Amino acid sequence: MKDGEIIQRIPFPSPHPAVELFILTLWSGGLKVKGLLAEPIGTEAMDGFLYLRGGIKSVGMVRSSRIAQFAAQGFIVFAPYYRGNRGGEGNEDFAGEDRKDAFSGVEVLKNHPLVIAERIHVFGFSRGGVMALQVAVEYPTIASITTWGGVSDIVLTYEERKDLRRMMKRVIGGSPMKHPEAYRYRTPLYELQKVNAPVLIIHGVKDVNVSIEHAYRLKERLKQLDKKYETWFFDDFNHVFPPDTNRQVVRDLCQWMKRQREE
16 A cells, blocks of 8 residues: 555546546555546656645635646646545545645656656645645655645635634644644745755735735745745736636746756
């Protein structure tokens, strides 16, 4: 029962003619968890792409169209649903032990016969941003990290999102005042010295779901540690970008990721 070991692989309808999709069941921390794998049709070796979703439970669930969109740019993409979702065992705990599902996703890609193992990129959206950074801490050889509208500080999320406090108390075990260690454990800002990969920070300045302050704190910490990073801030956008801009940013960030392997 190795983490990332695939138990079952079932074809899933793809919205893109050049991309095949599969539902995977895999081991992660002793649990059977689910995720979506996207493979561009062909036999060419290519970069791997770990997609870490935001939200929790059904909110922010992985969408096949989004995964296929990235795969169509020339990546083999794996997106864990996280434990407890879509028939998977266990329960999410908001970047706590469920980070192991992200780590297992790295193993899925490392063991994929068509993935170039030293070229695995990690992308996190919203809550997935903090998990992407956790992956970078755990796997120093990751090729690049992208956070888009990403959380960087779980305490800040608790302070800003009053609508999430009940959920956070339930899955984390209490408030930051009562359990500061549990919130620090979920906040990789304190461990970024272990990160070697270049970081791309994408954020809408008007984001009310995950404030731009998360991006500022991440940027400042990376700067203090003399880490390689780049910021793409969009003055007029909220958490979700307009469709045309979204598509262009996807193309741009995929090109950015491919450039990192050449530098």
